Amino acid sequence: MQITVLAGGVGGARFVRGLLSHLRTRDDAEQTSVTVVGNTGDDITLVGLRVCPDLDTLLYTLGDGVDEGQGWGRAQESTRVAGELATLGVGPDWFTLGDLDLATHLARSRWLAQGLTLSEVTARLAQRWGLPDRGVRLLPATDTPIETHVVVDDGEGGERAIHFQEWWVRHGASLPARRFTVAGLGEAKAAPHVLDALRTADVVLFPPSNPVVSIGIILGVPGVREALRGTRAPVVGVSPLLGGRPVRGHADACLAPLGVEVSAAGVAGLYADFLDGWLVDDADAGLRYPAGAQVRSMDLLMRDTEGAARLAGAALDLGRELSPVGAGTRGPR
Numbered sequence: 001m002q003i004t005v006l007a008g009g010v011g012g013a014r015f016v017r018g019l020l021s022h023l024r025t026r027d028d029a030e031q032t033s034v035t036v037v038g039n040t041g042d043d044i045t046l047v048g049l050r051v052c053p054d055l056d057t058l059l060y061t062l063g064d065g066v067d068e069g070q071g072w073g074r075a076q077e078s079t080r081v082a083g084e085l086a087t088l089g090v091g092p093d094w095f096t097l098g099d100l101d102l103a104t105h106l107a108r109s110r111w112l113a114q115g116l117t118l119s120e121v122t123a124r125l126a127q128r129w130g131l132p133d134r135g136v137r138l139l140p141a142t143d144t145p146i147e148t149h150v151v152v153d154d155g156e157g158g159e160r161a162i163h164f165q166e167w168w169v170r171h172g173a174s175l176p177a178r179r180f181t182v183a184g185l186g187e188a189k190a191a192p193h194v195l196d197a198l199r200t201a202d203v204v205l206f207p208p209s210n211p212v213v214s215i216g217i218i219l220g221v222p223g224v225r226e227a228l229r230g231t232r233a234p235v236v237g238v239s240p241l242l243g244g245r246p247v248r249g250h251a252d253a254c255l256a257p258l259g260v261e262v263s264a265a266g267v268a269g270l271y272a273d274f275l276d277g278w279l280v281d282d283a284d285a286g287l288r289y290p291a292g293a294q295v296r297s298m299d300l301l302m303r304d305t306e307g308a309a310r311l312a313g314a315a316l317d318l319g320r321e322l323s324p325v326g327a328g329t330r331g332p333r
């Protein structure tokens with residue numbers, strides 16, 4: 001079985017870790033491969049280094065090296081270099097790069113400067129973190145450098161665009177966003193294997209990642225949405241909102257500027273053109289959902305890896321139910 005997952009950072013990484021844990025309990029584990037397509041809109045260049053937060057969160061989480069408390073960054077990390085940079089007045093003081101994490105950014109930036117693509121760099125890092133041995137292929141959504149920007153009020157009746165990380169980390173998403181723009185997205189090409197992984201999957205899963213600044217960015221890469229509309233695989237998503245609130249992150253602050261209802265139903269509407277199955281929390285079972293997707297409710301909270309495994313198993317079960325005679329047998333939509 002081939003499973004393709006579109007993922008943002010912490011929520012996506014924890015869901016995939018749960019998926020791997022669930023797959024280990026199944027008889028067909030040996031014949032199953034997982035392709036994860038990661039968001040690159042969060043990427044940023046800091047102190048001359050290319051930082052890819054969502055890809056790194058996936059690498060560290062799936063490679064058992066993540067700081068569990070934060071959900072991002074390396075476990076047992078120190079920040080001596082960041083402290084020295086601050087003393088030198090270099091770099092933003094609102095974004096901290098850990099010492100071990102810096103090695104990732106140094107290696108990535110060096111390999112990119114040598115002419116490797118982000119896909120090739122990510123494959124090297126994935127090897128370092130043992131992802132292929134765990135049956136996981138990690139792909140950036142695109143090799144084209146893209147960056148999400150947030151348009152906010154400039155305080156003088158006009159507007160200004162700031163990098164997504166400045167809005168998210170420095171301001172805690174508290175500045176009302178007028179809209180999101182993605183530099184480079186228009187000219188971006190899906191990275192190698194991304195479109196094929198969607199077209200040839202047996203099931204496509206959407207973890208409870210941010211629908212606007214994580215999944216939404218991947219969907220904006222030319223060809224991705226069309227591949228999802230055309231795939232014969234069931235597409236099953238997990239709502240990132242429980243009772244109208246995100247478990248972590250700021251999905252609510254991202255949906256408001258789009259004029260989308262901040263609810264599991266509102267998010268389902270963003271995926272309505274390709275979604276086959278939608279897992280929502282029991283608290284949201286009574287909402288009115290767009291026609292087309294089968295909705296199932298359960299306790300959606302991923303308290304630990306076991307909880308994430310339960311969720312991933314339910315998403316796979318729903319996918320199987322929607323493709324009763326085997327994936328690849330339904331006509332394209």
Ligand SMILES: O=c1nc2n(C[C@H](O)[C@H](O)[C@H](O)CO)c3cc(O)ccc3cc-2c(=O)[nH]1
Nearest residue numbers: 009042052053056072073094095096097169
């Ligand atoms: O809240 C923070 N998040 C930090 N994050 C998390 C990240 O900014 C966001 O949570 C994601 O981009 C949103 O998915 C980092 C992620 C990295 O891979 C590397 C460094 C950082 C540093 C910070 C930070 O200083 N503060």
